[in-house]
Amino acid sequence: MSIEVRDGGLFSTVQDMGRKGYQRFGVPVSGAMDTYSAAVANRLVGNDVQSAVLECTFTGPVLRFTEPALIAFTGCEAPLTLDGIPVASWESHLVKAGSVLAVGSAAMGCRGYLAVAGGIDTPVVMGSRSTFVRGALGGLNGRALKAGDVLPVGQAKTVAEPGRFATFAQRVTLPRETTSVRVMFGPEEDMFTAEARDIFISADYKVTTESDRMGYRMQGPTLSHKIKADILSGGIAPGSVQVPGHGQPIIMLADRQSIGGYAKIATVIGADLPLLCQMRPGQSVRFVPVSREEAVTALRQLESLRDSKLHGPSPRRQFSVRLGSQLIKVDLQEFLGE
Amino acid sequence: MLVEFGRELCPDDNRRVHDLAAKLTVMQLPGIIECVPAFGSLMVSLDPLVQDGEQLVAICREVISSGCADQGNPPLVVEIPVLYGGEFGPDLLDVSSETGLSQEEVITLHTAKPYLVYMIGFMPGYPYLGGLDQRLSVPRLKSPRTKVPAGSVAIAEQLTGIYSVNSPGGWRLIGRTPVPLYIPEENPPTLLRPGDYVRFVPVGAEQYQALEEDIAASLYVPVTYPLEGEVAK
Known part of the structure; x- marks a missing residue:
């Protein structure tokens, strides 16, 4: 077909x-x-x-x-x-x-x-x-x-x-104007100033229009490197937040290149990538640092939600309402879950 | 997970990267999705719900401490024919004036010794070749080109490489090869592998055209031989 x-x-x-x-x-x-x-x-x-x-x-x-x-x-x-x-x-x-x-x-x-x-x-x-x-x-x-x-x-x-x-609880969380996104610091957080690390998790970063499947270019307060932004090029995990010399973070996503040469201050945790990938240009992110244990727990929760039992078909009841001379058919569906 | 052996370009570190990647691949540990070897680091993509990160760190430490496997056969040298300069190498003139070398000297230095393939990446089939002669070291373009044709042979800082597909790029283009480096329908989809060596061989316009025709007719077989003698460092 x-x-x-x-x-x-x-x-x-x-x-x-x-x-x-x-x-x-x-x-x-x-x-x-x-x-x-x-x-x-x-x-x-x-x-x-x-x-x-x-x-x-x-x-x-x-x-x-x-x-x-x-x-x-x-x-x-x-x-x-x-x-x-x-x-x-x-x-x-x-x-x-x-x-x-x-x-x-x-x-x-x-x-x-x-x-x-x-x-x-x-x-x-x-x-x-x-x-x-x-x-x-x-x-x-x-x-x-x-x-x-x-x-x-x-x-x-x-x-x-x-x-x-899928009930509301089983649906992806859609981002609002400012959305918290959890990150783990590293792998090259040591290449940034202490001030840059503080700014990164306390300021809002806006999704720019230069954002696509390859990555989201963010805009916000400049993040300074201690010495330089370049590293000996290496692999990039999904959600890696790399910061080139201009000090603005770029979050690497599905179509990212296999190798990158900029220092990565942090990595968005796997459990928050679906939410991040639903963000639109103009919306803002607040990065929230978590431990590896918290990141793994969050991923486990999301995966068990993903695999949780789906409902349905839900009971439907049909009846008609007379409105003046018009007969309107109403199809009522009971909504389970919430 | 990122295993870092060094933050500077070093062939020994690179050998350890590929050795660990090969050993982890053979071990077929559950939850290991793939290994991405680079110059001095190995990224191991894992499912943390299947493979515990800390346990994997312990496994990697043990594998690394057991030392590198013997290389066995000498590495392979793959010859890459290049037409230098002109419209195929639009930056050769600038490289010549910035380095104070004649165009012929640039070509002679670039083709003098085989280069180690440190890794394939950034774009499909792109080989990062190390050991460029220091006299040829030039910075990247300040403003990268929006389109670099596939086959372009380029240099930047201490590296040389070959654009495997049409793409934007900031390296300095000194020539072009007709040999395809990325063949999506083959497995593996690349001509070169990490650990191989590349020897650039200068060709004239007529020879370049003849090679192009051979390649189009699937008659071209890359020239390869075991490595001996001195390599670029």
Whole structure:
């Protein structure tokens, strides 16, 4: 089965959990920016969490399904319509053959994830379906979707029911104007002045418009190095906060290069990367230092939430209301969880 | 986790980096996602819920203290043909005037000895080659080029390298090779491996074109031989 792309949206790419084991050849990891939302989208349609999904950015795509499919949309808060009728995010829906699904503009957060039962089935390149646009690698011809594209979908192994949903507690936290993001200091914190380390965790840093899948360039008070900003180039962990000579931090994300030559003051903990990756330019971050133990505990909590039981389909009750001469059908759905 | 052997360019540290990477790979420890070897450090990407960080530190300490494995066979030298100067090496003239050497002298020094491949990275297939003659040491461009063509042979400070894909870049371009360094459909996807040596060989325009044709027709086989004699330091 396949999906016809009517409109690619602003920047929609095929992503899975990333291309692992190829950084030593200089090939970036890539993969979903908000891995939490991507994983839950997959679980809602009965896929393995590693399956490839569509990651859309700010404004999503318009897609026509050639065959019936089970889909779920997670991540940012964006209007989702099926043949023009609004449908809920974080819930699986059955799409009829010929139906058109449209993802509108994000109101909160900026990255949405569309999972289809069976997974997006573009070719596996170096062990992954993830798109790395700068390297024209993976995904659909190594680029973002555009009108006229046809996306292949794999055969679903398990049949999940429509109406399966994630409660509010099971959804990704979407960032507000100022959001706390937890970091661990290092690996090169010793290259910064004591004052710089204090400023880093007490000032707000704004996400600039020069932010993308490769990294977020932040703007705030200058962070000074003791002697120099350059290090003997080395590997970069996801969430690394590198600070070049200009003293403004850059947080390295999914499409980061494999090797970097700037001192890294801190690393955003894995559990807070989904939240960070939903931040939009103009929003601010307050970095909060935590220990390695706290970082591991937070990751464990997030992963157990990711794997926690999903609900549904929830009971529905239908009744009609007469309004003047009009008879309006009301579809009530009990919301479990909160 | 980052294992740091040194913060200065040093071939011995680099050997220890690759030795640890190779040993950790063979051990297939649970929760180790991948190893990213660099000049003097090894980044080990791990799932902390599967592999405890402190335990891994202890394992690494033990592996390191047991010393480096014998290299066995001598390393491989891979010849890289280069057309120097002109439109393929737009910075050769500047490098010549900044170093006070003639263009011919720059080429002679650059091709004199094999260079160690310290690591592959930054971009797919990009080899970081160390041991550039000190007389050729020039700073990076103040304002990097927005587009450097694949195959460009470049120098900066104490290093030389080859742009493996089209990309922005701030190194000084002195020539170009037609030999592809990054082949996404092959495994491994790179021509060079860390620990190999690269010997640049100057070629003329006609030879460059002939090589390009051979490569396009899949007739080109890189010239390689075991390392002997002096290397660039």
